Amino acid sequence: EDQVTQSPEALRLQEGESSSLNCSYTVSGLRGLFWYRQDPGKGPEFLFTLYSAGEEKEKERLKATLTKKESFLHITAPKPEDSATYLCAVIGGANSKLTFGKGITLSVRP
Amino acid sequence: DSGVTQTPKHLITATGQRVTLRCSPRSGDLSVYWYQQSLDQGLQFLIQYYNGEERAKGNILERFSAQQFPDLHSELNLSSLELGDSALYFCASSATGRMNTEAFFGQGTRLTVV
Numbered sequence: 505e506d507q508v509t510q511s512p513e514a515l516r517l518q519e520g521e522s523s524s525l526n527c528s529y530t531v532s533g534l535r536g537l538f539w540y541r542q543d544p545g546k547g548p549e550f551l552f553t554l555y556s557a558g559e560e561k562e563k564e565r566l567k568a569t570l571t572k573k574e575s576f577l578h579i580t581a582p583k584p585e586d587s588a589t590y591l592c593a594v595i596g597g598a599n600s601k602l603t604f605g606k607g608i609t610l611s612v613r614p
Numbered sequence: 615d616s617g618v619t620q621t622p623k624h625l626i627t628a629t630g631q632r633v634t635l636r637c638s639p640r641s642g643d644l645s646v647y648w649y650q651q652s653l654d655q656g657l658q659f660l661i662q663y664y665n666g667e668e669r670a671k672g673n674i675l676e677r678f679s680a681q682q683f684p685d686l687h688s689e690l691n692l693s694s695l696e697l698g699d700s701a702l703y704f705c706a707s708s709a710t711g712r713m714n715t716e717a718f719f720g721q722g723t724r725l726t727v728v
Contacts, residue, residue: 546721547719601672604658
């Protein structure tokens with residue numbers, strides 16, 4: 505069964521303090537790893553899809569990277585509006601469903 | 615705004631009752647996915663429909679069922695409701711039937727079973 509573990513569960517940063525969120529996964533034949541952002545009471549918002557080890561994608565202050573065992577979401581010089589829960593999900597070859605981690609709640613203080 | 619519309623936004627009902635949640639996908643999207651999100655379980659995939667046909671099934675209980683209509687909107691039916699069914703229910707849509715493509719989520723329906 506596919507498994508996704510995200511760490512830490514919660515992260516508090518000062519505005520401008522860069523950091524990384526970790527997503528470790530176990531999947532047979534990775535077909536895609538996804539990062540979503542979720543604000544309280546809202547639906548997840550798509551950020552990135554990564555398909556193979558070594559792939560990187562960037563969007564504003566966010567950069568996602570992928571290895572064979574984990575993915576990192578790097579946040580450079582975060583702002584308070586980056587505060588949200590960041591979800592990681594994987595889909596493998598032997599299983600057609602998307603498996604989500606429990607998320608990392610990021611809080612950025614001004 | 616993702617373009618995915620879910621109704622109602624909130625629903626309060628009693629144990630043993632049946633409810634129907636509705637989802638309209640983004641214009642042009644053929645796939646609809648249903649997810650359940652609770653505090654302890656996180657986001658759990660329930661079921662996927664593609665162009666009217668069931669495509670994939672996840673952790674969906676037998677008391678729950680779904681369908682996708684010719685106009686591509688979808689409904690999730692929850693019956694014999696229990697307290698533990700209280701959760702946020704999300705619908706997502708994507709253009710293709712492949713689950714490893716970008717999906718867009720609606721704002722969710724918050725179900726409270728009392």
